Amino acid sequence: xxxxxxxxxxxxxxxxxxxxxxxxxxxxxxxxxxxxxxxxxxxxxxxxxxxxxxxxxxxxxxxxxxxxxxxxxxxxxxxxxxxxxxxxxxxxxxxxxxxxxxxxxxxxxxxxxxxxxxxxxxxxxxxxxxxxxxxxxxxxxxxxxxxxxxxxxxxxxxxxxxxxxxxxxxxxxxxxxxxxxxxxxxxxxxxxxxxxxxxxxxxxxxxxxxxxxxxxxxxxxxxxxxxxxxxxxxxxxxxxxxxxxxxxxxxxxxxxxxxxxxxxxxxxxxxxxxxxxxxxxxxxxxxxxxxxxxxxxxxxxxxxxxxxxxxxxxxxxxxxxxxxxxxxxxxxxxx
Numbered sequence: 001x002x003x004x005x006x007x008x009x010x011x012x013x014x015x016x017x018x019x020x021x022x023x024x025x026x027x028x029x030x031x032x033x034x035x036x037x038x039x040x041x042x043x044x045x046x047x048x049x050x051x052x053x054x055x056x057x058x059x060x061x062x063x064x065x066x067x068x069x070x071x072x073x074x075x076x077x078x079x080x081x082x083x084x085x086x087x088x089x090x091x092x093x094x095x096x097x098x099x100x101x102x103x104x105x106x107x108x109x110x111x112x113x114x115x116x117x118x119x120x121x122x123x124x125x126x127x128x129x130x131x132x133x134x135x136x137x138x139x140x141x142x143x144x145x146x147x148x149x150x151x152x153x154x155x156x157x158x159x160x161x162x163x164x165x166x167x168x169x170x171x172x173x174x175x176x177x178x179x180x181x182x183x184x185x186x187x188x189x190x191x192x193x194x195x196x197x198x199x200x201x202x203x204x205x206x207x208x209x210x211x212x213x214x215x216x217x218x219x220x221x222x223x224x225x226x227x228x229x230x231x232x233x234x235x236x237x238x239x240x241x242x243x244x245x246x247x248x249x250x251x252x253x254x255x256x257x258x259x260x261x262x263x264x265x266x267x268x269x270x271x272x273x274x275x276x277x278x279x280x281x282x283x284x285x286x287x288x289x290x291x292x293x294x295x296x297x298x299x300x301x302x303x304x305x306x307x308x309x310x311x312x313x314x315x316x317x318x319x320x321x322x323x324x325x326x327x328x329x330x331x332x333x334x335x
Contacts (some may be wrong), residue, residue, distance in 0.1 A: 004018045004220065004227070004248040004249075005248055005249045008044075008203060008226060008227050009203065010100060010142045010144065010171055010172045010203060011100075011141075011142030011171035011172075012142065013073075013099060013100065013141070013142050015042070015043075015044050015073050016042040017040065017042035017043040017044065017227075017245045018226065018227035018228070018245070018248055019040065019043050019216070019227060019228055019229075019230065019241050019244045019245040019248065020043055020044045020045075020046070020174070020205060020227060020228070020229040020230070020241070021033070021036050021040070021043060021044070021045045021046060021229070021230055021234060021241050022046060022146075022174075022207065022229045022230060022231035022234075023046035023047060023048055023049055023075075023077040023102065023104075023146075024048065024231060024232075024234075024235075025048050025049050025107075026048065026284070026287075027048070027235065027288075028045070028046060028047065028048050029048060029063075029064060029273075029276070029277075030066060030067075030068050030071075030276060031269060031272035031273050031276050031281075032238065032269070032288075033045045033047075033068075033071060033074070034068070034071075034272070035238040035265065035268070035269060035272075036234065036238045036241055036242070037070070037071065038238075038242075039238060039239050039241065039242030039243070040241040040242035040245050041242075042073075042245065043073075043241050043242070043245055044073045044074070044075055044099075044100075045071060045073070045074045045075070046074070046075050046076070046077050046102060047064060047065060047067070047074070047075070047076045047077060047098075048064045048077070049077050049078075049079050049104050049107065050062070050064060050065055050076060050077065050078050050079070050089065050093070051078075051079060051080065052078045052079065052080035052082070052085045052086045052088070052089035052090075053080050053082060053085050053089075055089050055092055056085045056088040056089050056092075061092065061096065063277075065092075065093065065096055066096070067096055067097040067098070071097075072097070072099060073099045073100075074097065074098065074099060075098055075099060075100040075101065075102045075144070076093035076096070076098035076100075076101060076102065077102040077103070077104050077146070078090060078093065078101060078102070078103060078104065078135075079103070079104035079107060079112060079117040079118055080115075080116075080117050080131075081115065081116030081117050081120070081121065081124070081127055081131070083127070083130045083131045083133075083134035083135075084134065086103070086131050086134060086135050087134040087135055087137070087138035088138075090135045090138050090139045090143075091138055091139060093139075094139050094140070094141055098141065099141055099142075100141050100142045100143065100144050100171075100172075101135055101139055101141060101142075101143050101144070102143075102144045102145070102146055102174075103131060103132065103135065103143065103144070103145045103146070103170075104117065104118055104146055105118065105119065105121040105122065105128055105145055105146065105147040105148075106118060106119050106146050106147040106148040106176050106180075107119060108148070108180045108181075108182075108183045108184075113180070119147070119148050119151065119180035120180075121147075122147065122148065122150055122151050122155070122157060122158075122161060122180065123151055123155070125157070125160070125161055125164050128161070128164065128165065129164045129165065129167070129168045130168075132145065132165055132168035132169055132170050133168045133169060136168070136169035136170075142171040142172065143169060143170055143171060144170060144171060144172040144173065144174065145165050145170045145172075145173050145174070146173075146174040146175075146176065146207070146229075147161065147162075147165075147173070147174070147175060147176070148175070148176050148177075148178060148179055148180055149175070149176075149177060149178060149179050149189065149192050150179050150180070151179060151180045151181065152179050152180065152181035153179060153181065155179075156179065156192070158175065158192055158196060159195060159196065159199060162175075162196050162199070162200055163199060163200070166200050166201070166202050170202065171202055171203075172202055172203045172204075172205065172226075173196070173200065173202060173203070173204050173205070174204075174205040174206075174207050174229050175192065175193050175196055175204060175205070175206065175207060175208075176188070176207040176208050176231075177189045177190050177192055177193050177206070177207065177208040177209075178208055184232065187209060188207075188208025188209040189208075190206065190208070190209075190219055190222055190223050191222075193206045193219075193223040193225055194222060194223040194224065194225075197223055197224055197225055197226075203226035203227065204223075204225050204226055205225060205226060205227045205228065205229050206219050206220070206223050206225035206227070206228045206229070207228070207229040207231060208231075210228045210229065210230050210231070210233055210244075211230075211232070211233035211240075212233065212240075213243050213244050213247045213253060215233075216228045216230075216244045216247075216248075217247070228244065230244070235288075235291040236262070236266075236288065236290075236291025236292040236293070236294065237262070237291075237292075238265065239254075239257055242254070259294075259295065259296040259326055260323055260326050260327070262292045262293075262294070263292060263293070263319050263322055263323050263326070264319075264323065265292065266288065266289050266292035266293070266319055267315075267316055267319045267320075269285065269288055269289075269292070270282075270285045270288070270289060270312065270315045270316065270319070271312065271316070273285045273288070274312045282309060282310065282311060282312060282315065285309070285315060286306060286307050286308070286309060287307075289303075289306035289307075289309070289315065289318075289319070290303040290306050290307055293306060293322070296326060297325075297329065298322075298325065302318070302322045305318050306318060
């Protein structure tokens with residue numbers, strides 16, 4: 001596994017980590033990325049998915065495109081089916097500080113695919129190829145693509161699709177090893193990542209079921225991919241990218257955070273969302289707090305309480321209550 005301690009080369013860019021944080025709509029905002037960055041100082045992070053048509057027409061860019069200090073290396077992910085709008089949006093993204101432009105060709109959500117974006121491009125390879133060519137011609141930074149195996153089990157076309165993208169100028173491919181029809185259900189089929197890796201010369205990043213250090217190692221050993229991208233495994237667990245990166249570089253595991261560590265980080269996450277987004281941040285924090293609240297006595301009850309918070313004070317008080325409960329239980333254990 002020594003190769004995985006060396007830099008990842010994406011075109012003319014070197015990234016000193018083979019572990020990437022996936023773009024996640026409604027999750028990977030500035031606040032979340034800062035937490036991931038704390039534990040993974042070298043990894044490539046991604047903004048939330050950005051609608052290219054919308055930002056090509058806006059004078060003032062939306063909040064989700066804001067890139068903060070000390071966020072590099074960071075990429076901005078764009079989606080659309082219009083090559084010209086994608087090119088305009090890519091230029092704006094680079095101006096904001098994006099070190100690469102990632103094109104979303106994998107989102108399975110209906111509101112995206114019905115407009116021709118995301119995984120619907122798997123059924124429109126000529127348009128997908130044109131998008132890559134236009135964006136590559138518009139910016140000086142590397143252009144990458146995140147996609148899936150195909151539309152469904154009967155239409156797995158990733159081998160030909162991936163070759164087209166590489167020929168069009170894509171300089172890295174991240175492959176979520178599920179079809180559009182699967183969404184996020186069922187096991188990821190890593191054999192397709194292995195097959196794509198065998199036919200491409202650009203880096204191939206494995207995505208799908210990378211939920212632990214062990215899973216990441218198993219995936220890399222099986223697929224021989226150039227790295228892994230963590231997605232849902234980081235929900236309520238911003239440590240994951242850093243844990244995998246540390247193991248790849250040292251061959252050692254970091255100590256696992258305790259439930260109290262997780263709840264303390266949840267409180268910091270809540271406070272960050274309040275400062276950054278106000279009341280909207282409190283509502284968004286509900287799901288995050290539930291994700292942090294796992295694997296301890298009474299967790300289900302606390303998750304239900306967290307899902308209804310209306311203010312920063314209420315959320316902090318609840319987290320403090322959960323931590324106090326855990327401390328009391330720990331005291332009883334050691335008496």
